[in-house]
Amino acid sequence: MRFHKQxxxxxxxxxxxxxxxxxxxxxxxxxxxxxxxYMEEFFLQSQDLKTHLFMFQxxxxxxxxxxxxxxxxxxxxxxxxxxxxxxxxxxxxxxxxGHFPDSTNLDQITRxxxxxxSVVYIDGDQHAFLIDTAANIARSxxxxxxxxxxxxxxxxxxxxxxxxxxxxxxxxxDPNLYIQYITLGKKTNTKIAIAxxxxxxxxxxxxxxLRRLESISxxxxxxxxxxxxxxxxxxxxxxxxxxNTERPDRVExxxxxxxxxxxxxxxxxxxxxxxxxxxxxxxxxxxNSRSYVGTFIRVIRLFSFMIAITLPAIYIAVVGYHFEVLPxxxxxxxxxxxxxxxxxxxxxxxxxxxxxxxxxxxGIRLPSAIGPTISIVGxxxxxxxxxxxxxxxxxxIVVVAMTAIACYVVPSNEMSSAIRLLRFPMMIAAAMxxxxxxxxxxxxxxxxxxxxxxxxxxxxxxxxxxxxKDLKDAVVRVPIWRMDSRxxxxxxxxxxxxxxxxxxxxxxxR
Numbered sequence: 001m002r003f004h005k006q007x008x009x010x011x012x013x014x015x016x017x018x019x020x021x022x023x024x025x026x027x028x029x030x031x032x033x034x035x036x037x038y039m040e041e042f043f044l045q046s047q048d049l050k051t052h053l054f055m056f057q058x059x060x061x062x063x064x065x066x067x068x069x070x071x072x073x074x075x076x077x078x079x080x081x082x083x084x085x086x087x088x089x090x091x092x093x094x095x096x097x098g099h100f101p102d103s104t105n106l107d108q109i110t111r112x113x114x115x116x117x118s119v120v121y122i123d124g125d126q127h128a129f130l131i132d133t134a135a136n137i138a139r140s141x142x143x144x145x146x147x148x149x150x151x152x153x154x155x156x157x158x159x160x161x162x163x164x165x166x167x168x169x170x171x172x173x174d175p176n177l178y179i180q181y182i183t184l185g186k187k188t189n190t191k192i193a194i195a196x197x198x199x200x201x202x203x204x205x206x207x208x209x210l211r212r213l214e215s216i217s218x219x220x221x222x223x224x225x226x227x228x229x230x231x232x233x234x235x236x237x238x239x240x241x242x243x244n245t246e247r248p249d250r251v252e253x254x255x256x257x258x259x260x261x262x263x264x265x266x267x268x269x270x271x272x273x274x275x276x277x278x279x280x281x282x283x284x285x286x287x288n289s290r291s292y293v294g295t296f297i298r299v300i301r302l303f304s305f306m307i308a309i310t311l312p313a314i315y316i317a318v319v320g321y322h323f324e325v326l327p328x329x330x331x332x333x334x335x336x337x338x339x340x341x342x343x344x345x346x347x348x349x350x351x352x353x354x355x356x357x358x359x360x361x362x363g364i365r366l367p368s369a370i371g372p373t374i375s376i377v378g379x380x381x382x383x384x385x386x387x388x389x390x391x392x393x394x395x396x397i398v399v400v401a402m403t404a405i406a407c408y409v410v411p412s413n414e415m416s417s418a419i420r421l422l423r424f425p426m427m428i429a430a431a432m433x434x435x436x437x438x439x440x441x442x443x444x445x446x447x448x449x450x451x452x453x454x455x456x457x458x459x460x461x462x463x464x465x466x467x468x469k470d471l472k473d474a475v476v477r478v479p480i481w482r483m484d485s486r487x488x489x490x491x492x493x494x495x496x497x498x499x500x501x502x503x504x505x506x507x508x509x510r
C-alpha cells in the first residue's frame with residue numbers, strides 16, 4: 001500500500017499544534033492514512049523516524065519508531081517474532097495477550113515515542129498499541145573522578161535516571177523512601193526525581209522544594225546546574241547552597257539525615273537540599289576512619305578555608321603596611337626579595353593568582369593524558385622564569401602555591417570555586433587598609449554566612465544559630481555511636497512565611 005500526502009489531511013500550522021492547550025486531546029484517527037500523515041507532519045518528517053508496513057490477518061498495520069531511540073533487537077524479539085508465531089485470528093487479541101498497552105490519545109503517543117516506545121497502528125482501529133523498545137545506553141557506575149575516597153564504596157551514579165534510582169533503592173531498602181517525578185523544560189521534557197525519607201524529611205521543606213520546581217518556566221533543563229540556579233535562595237551569593245555529589249553513599253547518608261535529593265535525567269550529579277556550610281567540608285572518608293583521624297582531617301580542611309582566602313591578603317598587608325610583625329631576620333630576606341620588583345604587592349599577587357588560574361583551567365581542558373603534566377611543568381617553568389625576570393618575588397611564589405593547595409583541599413569543587421573568587425576582594429581590601437581591611441572583609445563574609453539560608457535552613461548552622469548538639473558532626477567528628485540524633489530542622493512556621501513572601505522574579509521574567 002502506498003501512502004500519498006493529502007492536502008486535506010495536513011495540519012494548517014505545526015506550531016499551533018505544538019502550542020495547543022493541554023486540555024485538548026487529539027484522538028487516534030480511524031484511517032491508517034490519516035494517522036500516518038499526522039505522525040509525519042508532527043515530527044516534521046525527521047529522517048530518523050522509521051516505519052514498517054505489514055499485513056496481519058487481512059489488516060494493514062504500520063509500526064512507527066525512532067531508530068535513534070529504539071533498540072532494534074528489542075523490537076524484533078518483543079514484537080515481530082511473537083507476531084510471526086501468532087495463530088490468533090483477532091489482531092486486537094494478540095496485542096491484549098502480549099500485554100501491550102494501548103492509547104487513543106495521539107499527544108500521549110507522540111510523547112511515548114520520544115521516550116523510546118514503538119507505536120503500532122491498525123487500519124480501522126482507533127487504538128494505537130505501545131511497545132517499550134527504548135535503547136538502554138549507559139556507562140558503568142564507576143567511582144566519580146572528582147570524589148575519590150581511600151576507604152569505602154567505589155560506586156558512582158551514571159547519566160541514566162533509572163540506574164541512579166536503582167542504586168539508591170538497593171542501598172535504602174525501606175518503604176519510607178519516597179520518589180516523586182516531575183517533568184521540566186517545555187522543549188526538552190527533562191525528567192526530575194525528588195527522593196526523600198517520609199517521616200524523617202521536613203514536609204515543609206519538601207513542599208517548598210516542589211513549589212520552586214513547579215514554578216520553573218523554561219525551554220530546557222539539560223543539567224543539574226541549570227536546575228540549581230532556578231531554585232537556590234540567593235543567586236548573588238558566591239557560596240553554593242546545594243551540595244552536588246555523584247556518590248550513592250553520600251546521597252544515602254544525607255537522606256537519612258532528613259535531606260532531599262534531586263536527580264536529573266541525563267546527568268550523574270545529584271543535588272542535596274538543604275545544606276549548611278560545613279556539609280561541603282565533609283567526606284565519606286571521615287566516617288570510614290577513626291573519629292580522631294576524621295576530626296583531624298576535617299579541622300585541616302576548615303583551616304585551609306582561612307588560608308585560601310586570607311594568605312595572599314595577609315602577605316599584601318604585611319609588605320605594604322605592617323613590616324613590624326615580621327622577625328628582624330625575615331624582614332631583611334623579604335625586603336631584599338621585593339626591592340627590585342617594579343609593581344606594588346597587589347599587582348604582583350594578581351599576576352600570580354591569575355597565572356595559577358590559567359594553568360588550572362588549561363590542565364582541565366587538555367586531554368587527561370597530558371593535562372597534569374602540562375600543569376606541573378607549566379607551573380615550574382613559569383614560576384622560575386617570572387622570578388628571574390624580576391616580575392614577582394620569591395615569597396609571593398610560596399604564598400600563591402600554598403593558597404592553591406589550600407583551595408584543592410576542599411572536597412567540593414563548587415566550594416573550592418567560591419573560595420578562589422573570595423580571595424580577590426580580600427586582596428583588594430588588604431591593599432587599601434592593611435590588616436584593618438582584612439578584618440572588615442572577614443566581618444562582611446561572616447555577616448553574609450550568618451544571613452544566608454538554604455531552603456529555610458540556616459546556612460552557617462550550627463554556629464549561627466548556635467546549636468551545641470549539632471557540633472558533633474560539624475567542626476569535629478565524634479564517634480558514630482554518639483550520633484544518636486539528627487540535625488535540627490528549620491522551624492515549620494518560618495518555612496511557611498518564607499514560602500508565602502518570596503517571589504521568584506527570575507522565573508516570572510522568563
